[in-house]
Amino acid sequence: MAGELELRLRDRLAKLRGLHLPGSSVSDEVRRIEQQIEVMETGDERSEDEIWNSVELARHPERPYTLDYIERLISDWFELHGDRARMDDPAIVSGLGSFAGRTVAVIGHQKGRGDAVKRVKRNFGMANPEGYRKAMRVMAIADRHGFPVITLVDTPGAYPGVAAEQHGQGGALAASQATMARLLVPTVACVIGEGGSGGAVAFALADRVLMQQHAIYSVISPEGCATILWRDAGQARKAAAAFKPDAAHCLELGVIDGIIPEPEGGAHTDFDAAAIMLGQSVRSALEELGQVDAGELRRRRRARFRSIGVVSS
Amino acid sequence: MASRIDVSIEHKHAPPDPSGSKKHPNTCPKCSSHYREDELISNLRVCAQCGYHFPVGALERIQQLLDSDSFIEEAKELRSADPLSFFDLRSYKERIAEAELKTGLGDALLMGQAKIEDQDCQLTVMDFSFMGGSMGSVVGEKFARACERAIERNVPLVSVNASGGARMQEGIFSLMQVPKTVCAVENMHDARVPFINVLTHPTTAGLLASFATLGDVTIAEPGTLMCFTGPRVVQQTVREDLPDDFGRAEANYRFGHLDAIVQRQELRAVLGKLLRLFNHGR
Numbered sequence: 001m002a003g004e005l006e007l008r009l010r011d012r013l014a015k016l017r018g019l020h021l022p023g024s025s026v027s028d029e030v031r032r033i034e035q036q037i038e039v040m041e042t043g044d045e046r047s048e049d050e051i052w053n054s055v056e057l058a059r060h061p062e063r064p065y066t067l068d069y070i071e072r073l074i075s076d077w078f079e080l081h082g083d084r085a086r087m088d089d090p091a092i093v094s095g096l097g098s099f100a101g102r103t104v105a106v107i108g109h110q111k112g113r114g115d116a117v118k119r120v121k122r123n124f125g126m127a128n129p130e131g132y133r134k135a136m137r138v139m140a141i142a143d144r145h146g147f148p149v150i151t152l153v154d155t156p157g158a159y160p161g162v163a164a165e166q167h168g169q170g171g172a173l174a175a176s177q178a179t180m181a182r183l184l185v186p187t188v189a190c191v192i193g194e195g196g197s198g199g200a201v202a203f204a205l206a207d208r209v210l211m212q213q214h215a216i217y218s219v220i221s222p223e224g225c226a227t228i229l230w231r232d233a234g235q236a237r238k239a240a241a242a243f244k245p246d247a248a249h250c251l252e253l254g255v256i257d258g259i260i261p262e263p264e265g266g267a268h269t270d271f272d273a274a275a276i277m278l279g280q281s282v283r284s285a286l287e288e289l290g291q292v293d294a295g296e297l298r299r300r301r302r303a304r305f306r307s308i309g310v311v312s313s
Numbered sequence: 314m315a316s317r318i319d320v321s322i323e324h325k326h327a328p329p330d331p332s333g334s335k336k337h338p339n340t341c342p343k344c345s346s347h348y349r350e351d352e353l354i355s356n357l358r359v360c361a362q363c364g365y366h367f368p369v370g371a372l373e374r375i376q377q378l379l380d381s382d383s384f385i386e387e388a389k390e391l392r393s394a395d396p397l398s399f400f401d402l403r404s405y406k407e408r409i410a411e412a413e414l415k416t417g418l419g420d421a422l423l424m425g426q427a428k429i430e431d432q433d434c435q436l437t438v439m440d441f442s443f444m445g446g447s448m449g450s451v452v453g454e455k456f457a458r459a460c461e462r463a464i465e466r467n468v469p470l471v472s473v474n475a476s477g478g479a480r481m482q483e484g485i486f487s488l489m490q491v492p493k494t495v496c497a498v499e500n501m502h503d504a505r506v507p508f509i510n511v512l513t514h515p516t517t518a519g520l521l522a523s524f525a526t527l528g529d530v531t532i533a534e535p536g537t538l539m540c541f542t543g544p545r546v547v548q549q550t551v552r553e554d555l556p557d558d559f560g561r562a563e564a565n566y567r568f569g570h571l572d573a574i575v576q577r578q579e580l581r582a583v584l585g586k587l588l589r590l591f592n593h594g595r
Contacts, residue, residue, distance in 0.1 A: 158522075160542035160550045165560055166568050170521025170541035177495040178527060197479075197488060198522040198541065205492040219479045219488040229401035229481065242399060243484035253396065255485050302496040306457055308489040309450030310396040 009033050009254075029304075036254050046248055048241040055222060055240050057214035058193050062268040064275070065125075066093050066108030066152045069192065072275035073282075074099050074106060080138055086167070089131030091123040091159070094138040096147065100283045105142035107135045107203060108152030111193075125194075126159035129172035132202055136179045148186040148286050151203040156221060158199035173202040180205035181302055186289035188282050190260065191215040192267075195245075207301050208285040209255070211247040212278070213262040217255070218245035255308065258285075341365050357577045366534050366577055368514065370416065371423045371440035374473055378581050383428035384436070388458050391451050392419055397484050405482040408444065416443045420451040421476065424459040429471070430585030432592060435463035439475045441515070446476035448519050449483040453490025456524060457497035464500065469507035469591050471584060474525050478518025491523040498527045507591035509584065512537050512562070512571075530587055532573045533562035534580070539570075 013033045057063070070077055074097035082088040094107040112122035142149045158169055180187060180203070189206035195217030211217060220228075222236035225243060250256045260281040267274035289297060340347045344363040348356075357377055358367035369377065375384050392409075399405040413419065421443035427436035437459045439446045456472070463470040479487040501508055510528030515538035522541060525531075533539060540547075540560030548555055558564045565571050575583050 158541060160547050162547060162551055162555060162559065165540045165542065165547065166564070168526075168568070168570050170518070170539075171526035171570060173522035173541065174495060174524070174526045177492050177523070178499055181492075181496050181499040198491065198519065201488055201491050202522070205495065217485060217488075219484055220481060225481060242397065242401065243481070244397060245485070250485060253485060255489055302500060305489070305492045305496045308493055309453050309486055310394040310483075311391050311450045311454050312394045313390040313392060 009037055032257060036252060048237055051240050051246050052237045054214045054246040055216055057266040058216040060268050063193055064267050064271045065154060066110045068271055069275050069278055070106055073279045083130045083133035087130050089128050089134060090121055091125055091127040092131035092135055094135055103147050105138050105147045105149045107138055109155040123159060125155040126157060128159050128164045129167045129169050132172040132176045136176055139179050139183060143183050143185055146185055150282055151189045153189060153191045153195050153200045153203050154193035155196050155199045156194050157196035173198045176202040177205045184294040184298055186286055188285045191217050207289050207297060208257045210258050210260050210281055211250055211256050212260045212267060213247055214266050215247055216245040217250050218243060359577050366536055368441055370442060371438040374438050378429060380428040384425055386425040388424060388455050389419055391454060393449055393451050396486055399482040412443045416440055418443050421446045422452045422455045424455045429588055432588035433468045434588055435459050435468055435470045438473045441475040447480035448476055448490050449480035449487050453493050456494050460497035460501045463506045464504045469588055471509045473511045474516045474520055475513045476516055476520040491519050494524040498524050509587055512539050514538055530572050532575050533571050534577055535562060535574055537562040539565055
């Protein structure tokens with residue numbers, strides 16, 4: 001499979017290089033494809049065990065969560081609460097703070113750590129529509145005042161509850177993406193743990209999508225996939241190997257723009273080091289994006305997502 | 314079998330009445346009235362006895378809604394690739410071939426130019442019988458192209474949806490069709506091209522989290538299941554009985570997520586009226 005994909009990418013790269021349109025979105029695209037090919041050349045296929053290792057680390061109960069990174073990277077943090085209509089969703093944290101010398105908006109899923117009560121309080125990082133509407137409110141503030149938006153994605157998925165459906169879960173997820181597609185400020189999304197399906201993608205329509213080394217990003221959980229396709233949740237390892245949710249594969253498939261390294265053994269072994277690595281990646285992404293005119297930024301963002309997918313004719 | 318498999322972004326939504334009681338497809342699951350095929354077709358596949366709306370395939374839907382011979386299909390050459398070389402109990406390639414033979418369609422979505430009551434529009438129609446109407450790269454690509462064609466032609470887009478969600482065999486690519494179609498819709502909104510969404514049973518998960526909730530006007534047929542997560546999974550999570558109409562169009566209408574519930578017999582006239590209203594404002 002890699003062979004066929006690689007040939008197609010090289011072909012595309014050759015065409016794009018022939019275009020010579022300085023400053024256009026072509027250069028972004030060329031860089032992304034070069035990265036993709038590089039990963040293919042160096043990285044031999046990851047084994048089932050390696051992929052499963054990432055799945056386990058991504059869900060590690062001691063893994064740093066959104067607030068752990070905010071504490072270490074954002075100064076003058078002020079959290080903004082509530083969707084101004086119904087409630088404040090504790091599964092999502094949003095607010096303003098200072099990063100690399102300027103004001104930014106940070107939005108992320110938040111899991112609870114420790115005993116059951118704490119984890120339930122954050123609803124295991126599974127947000128209700130109200131949480132996504134809170135996030136949209138903060139995005140609107142950022143857009144109005146020119147603050148870049150940083151999103152931290154870490155959720156098993158949007159919450160599957162009765163009230164969540166009654167209050168429009170699907171529509172909220174779509175609206176959150178639509179809001180991100182309209183923003184005229186630079187946006188960086190980082191998958192820092194579980195990037196679970198619609199609940200994750202609601203925060204991931206960004207100019208740069210990054211994944212931590214051991215994060216996962218997928219259309220369904222390995223257990224869910226195994227139950228449906230193999231009728232056996234015990235086949236989760238096999239399912240994960242089949243749909244490849246790990247960062248290396250996501251980069252190879254051209255779905256993300258870069259991988260943020262983690263300390264040896266995973267982010268949970270050293271919160272400070274993990275935060276420094278995350279901060280460096282986000283800073284350099286924002287610096288690059290800061291060079292681009294706002295309208296052009298938005299045009300490229302949409303064009304980039306528009307281009308994802310593999311079809312034949 | 315295939316339709317039981319690939320139907321959701323997060324969880325499974327089985328089509329109504331999967332294997333359990335093996336009723337004939339022309340027997341009404343609600344009131345057990347039975348119809349000959351030609352009777353059902355001439356009544357737009359609505360039960361004359363109780364009003365139950367049977368599923369409608371994409372080609373028949375086109376017959377029902379459009380001015381005769383007005384449909385010019387576009388991008389029909391697109392086919393699914395198999396980017397992950399996916400193999401579960403059978404290979405993805407085999408499943409696609411089987412669905413193509415069964416339905417006579419290239420994938421779960423048809424798109425092209427159309428006329429409804431003499432009003433030009435761009436149309437997308439989905440077919441649930443093609444792998445549960447699941448959204449893979451082809452569905453995403455065709456929908457995005459439909460948005461672009463609507464902008465080029467400066468005509469409204471009418472989207473008739475029926476889908477269980479993401480096509481799992483395409484892994485992360487299927488998830489990425491969600492932001493992709495959202496971006497296509499945003500470009501269309503910017504160009505002030507009207508977008509009318511028709512939800513038919515079922516329209517769930519990935520569709521609901523993308524273009525199916527982003528129309529200027531959103532209408533549904535009666536009884537349409539339109540939830541992000543299916544009733545069974547929600548029940549397993551909350552461990553209590555769900556309301557009878559959980560996730561159905563009627564509940565969504567009550568909670569304010571739909572502009573109208575439209576009987577199938579009225580659908581063509583309603584779309585004609587909406588197209589006229591949007592066209593006259595331009």
